[in-house]
Amino acid sequence: MSKAEDELLSDFIRDKVADDLQTGKYDGRVVTRFPPEPNGYLHIGHAKAICLDFGIAEENNGVCHLRFDDTNPEKEDVEYVDSIIEDVHWLGFDWGEHLYYASDYFEKIYDCAVKMIRNGKAYVCELSVDAFKEYRGVPTRPGKLPPGRDRSIEENLDLFGRMRNGEFEDGSYVLRATIDMASPNLHMRDPALYRIKRATHHRTGDTWCIYPTYDFAHGLEDSIERVTHSLCTLEFEVHRPLYDWLLEACEVYRPEQTEFSRLNLTYTVMSKRKLLELVEGQYVSGWDDPRMPTLCGLRRRGYTPESIRRFCRGVGITKVESLTDISLLEHHIKDELNRTANRVLAVMDPVKLVIDNYPEDQVEELEAVNNPEDESAGTRKVPFSRELWIEREDFREEANRKFYRLTPGREVRLRYAYFVTCTGVVKDEAGEIQEVHCTYDPATRGGDAPDGRRVKGTIHWVSAAGGGEVDVRMYDRLFSVERPDDVPESGDFKDNLNPDSLKLLRAKVEPAILDMAPGTRCQFERKGYFFSDPKDSSEGAPVFNQIVPLRDSWAKRAK
């Protein structure tokens, strides 16, 4: 069983929050924030962070802010802002009025920089990127003091003001914190606070030509919003001393940063850069390609917000770098859809089944159960006639006792219909099977034999008369190996792309399927869970995406 959503969670961060509440560290306040940079689409790794940030706030009667960390206009865009807002909402979280942008704090951040200069804690540095690299040194050797480090406060103030006024070229000057060029932590070796960058910002336009760096801005953003617990991923661990140092230097309210490990999933990649590469190289149809681990991709695949939330609860929060098996995610969507999705009949790889003793022109309406796990889902009528479609794989000319399906001489049940006994096949000159023939037992109408006789197998079918056809996309994992990133020196992660991650087919379907509205989830019996694509479906012509196949222990046995 997956952890119910109301079950209390516990992990080292929640323990810490509870502790801080206990000791009154933040006067009983709990304020968290989810701070994405609007430079890409959110993926399932972000979902883990979102569930943590919003979850902790929710559990403690606190608030969680949605804040865009938009300090680098060169990479950011409103397209991403919009998608992030949509995705967080879709996942099921609400930030109320607490929607913020780092860019709204630019003036305040600038003031902090000026204050630091006044206090002798920051200076303007004229070293180029390469030159500073020299001064910074390497981890095993201390760096050297940059030339501008002993500039007077007045001169620094003047220079910094002129940086803002646009008197200097991009890259010619940078504001640095005066910390320690010999620190074993490279981030403490006079990190950059402000850089000159003539780029139009998606919100502030051309108001600014200098922008604060992440290290300088992030802590101040947290401080301004009076965040209590600033949660981020492990790679920021080495930034924490700087986070603390800067806030102390600015003499402002200090939140506390805590790091946890990011989510990695087998058979996919999670880096924004690589996802962008897949989109731009058209290896996928877009950010919302159903094979993508993006939230919009998963949404389009048919995943529900609840299944993703439960998955996130399931993986938990630790500092251990891990690689989570994708089957854990698949388990949660199967578990939910088993309870909620209506069953329907669809034949993916059709071959004709002719019932020789069934009246030529007769069409019956048989009753089928919509969801055996949910009686309230009711029943529906399915047309039945002399000629049906069945799965090609459900028939074998030669079969052993373990094959519970159609083979000459064997009797099986047609789901919700009749028992039929296979009598033979019709092939074309090439030996391809054209038709399978059988006879039916009229006494077994509905699927039960009055004489109590049992059959081992039940197969699904679609009436040739009265049924229809739809497009179906069979999705499989995007990559064929567990760790697509693991490539030899000369290789590329794209070499690991699964060539069969998408297969298009035309399925024979019962009438109910033709009427499905876009965005409907259902189970094609004995096959898998499917979702009528919201984008590509049209009235009377739904297009289906396979969300996840049903477990198939027969296929396993056959291997």
Place this chain on the structure above:
RNA sequence: UGCCCGAUGGUGUAAUGGUAGCACGACAGUCUCUGGAACUGUUUGUCUAGGUUCGAGUCCUAGUCGGGCAACCA
């Protein structure tokens, strides 16, 4: 080889000095009008070596292995 972080079955996690548990997966079986679901069972684990302790996955020391850090990215 400087600094920081981590290490529990195949995978993800729990155990906060006191019986190593849960979920997923795998395997076997029961049941079944989905070879689905459900149910039952099985398998597999504390990185190593010392130490503290009546008792160590947990605390200490050393080592091993893995990850991160040298953008004017976040």
